[in-house]
Every structure is written in structure tokens, then in C-alpha cells.
Amino acid sequence: MTTPGGALARKVLLIEPDGLVRGTVASVCREMQIARVRQTISVASAEQWLKTGAPQAVLISLVEGDAALDFLSRLRAGAFRCEADMPVVAMTRVVDAALVARLKELDVRRLLLQPFRLHDVIHTLEQLWPAREALPA
Template sequence: MSLARRKVLLIEPDGLVRGTVASVCRELQLVRLQQATSVAQGEKWMQSNADHGLLLSLTERDAALALLARLRAGGLRCGADIPVAVMVHGADADLVSRLKELDVRRLLLQPFRLRDVVHTLEQLWPAAEPMAA
């Protein structure tokens, strides 16, 4: 399945960042992007929709990490092992360690370049990897 048919949830409170990422995904047909403005809104979406990936801002750090823990524990509709990339303004060793424990595949340090987002989304799924429904 092409990347453009993969459904990814973007949880990002910053409207400019969210809009820019969504625009790039749409223009380059990278993925089908669902947008949420908060962790609570994103979690509500994930309780009834099975996305193939998650692009998560750590602006709401504690809530975002708790959401990741629930995801990895199988508490949401999507697969517990979906690829996750996080966006954060800075990361110390403790945060990086926690993200590794939660099987976060990519870390985007903000401010990032749009090509970093494109590269991240392309890297989340190797071309030969079969996709589960």
C-alpha cells in the first residue's frame, strides 16, 4: 500500500505547525493525515479509529507520555505497535530514555525543517513492509 493511503494522526496544538505539516502531507501525498489540537482530542479519536501511525507533539508532555503508555499497552483501537514519531523543543536524557521505552521510532527536535518531517514519514514504514489493516 502506498504511503498516501496510510492514516496518520497528528496531535499538535500549534496551528501553524499543524497546518504546515498537513499541507506538506497533502501536497506530497505522503499520508492521509487526521489532525487533533490536543492530546485529549487525539485520544478520543484513537479510541474509535485505527490509524497506522502517530505524529505527536510533546507540548502537553505528561498527557502525551501517558497517551503513549496507553497506546503501547493496547488500550486504543489501533495496533499497540504502530510507528510513533514525536516532536519536542528539547529533550534531556531522561525524556529520551522514556521515549525509547515507549518504542518511539523518531524524534523531531523543534524547530525542524519540513524536509525532516517528510523524511520521518517516509522512514516510518520501509517500502517492503506489509501493512496490517
């Protein structure tokens, strides 16, 4: 059973163009009661959803390159109705020193290199919130 302050009360915005990855992450998070996942296929669709939705974390694919980084800049600047300092996890296939530096500037908490194991995503999401937040009030 999950309480209103429990794991399923947490909302994660997943921005990932790959439908298989999106669906798998969302269903595993639901089954393991880690969080409710709002799936979007692009930064543009995420921005649309953020007009009414307010997640507690973002899991973003960097496949859109500069558009993804610009989105994170706007997020950190408070351009959306969610918390500007919420946890962010980035996913990418290729990384270099410049990207790592930019992600640090944007306060990205974790970087997952693709292809990754589903266990890595689950573990990463579980680590975003302190254990005391998952306990009933």
C-alpha cells in the first residue's frame, strides 16, 4: 500500500523518443512503486505537459542535443510551474568533457550512459529522494 506521501505520489517526467525505453521504464516504476511516470517523446511535448503538470523529477534523453540542454536551462531558470531545483537525470549514448561540464552547470544529478541496464535506471531513480521521504507521515 502506498500512502499519499509515498513513492507513487512522486511524479517523474520522462523525456525519451524511444517508445520501448519509455514504456519499459514507466511500467517498471509503476510495478515497483518507485514513481508515477509521465511519458513524453520530445522536449516540445514535455514543455506542453509542463503547462499543467508539475513533476518532482525529470529523466531526460539528450538525443535532441541543444534543444534538451536549452530545456534544462529554462527548467533551472524557473520557466515552468514545477520546482526549478528538482532532481534531473540525463541519458546519453555519447559523452565528452564539454557535455559533462555543461550538465554540472545545469545541476544534473546523474548521468546514465546508454545502452544501460534497467536496474541502473531503477537504482538511480530510487536514489533521487532520501529514504525518509518514502515513509508514511
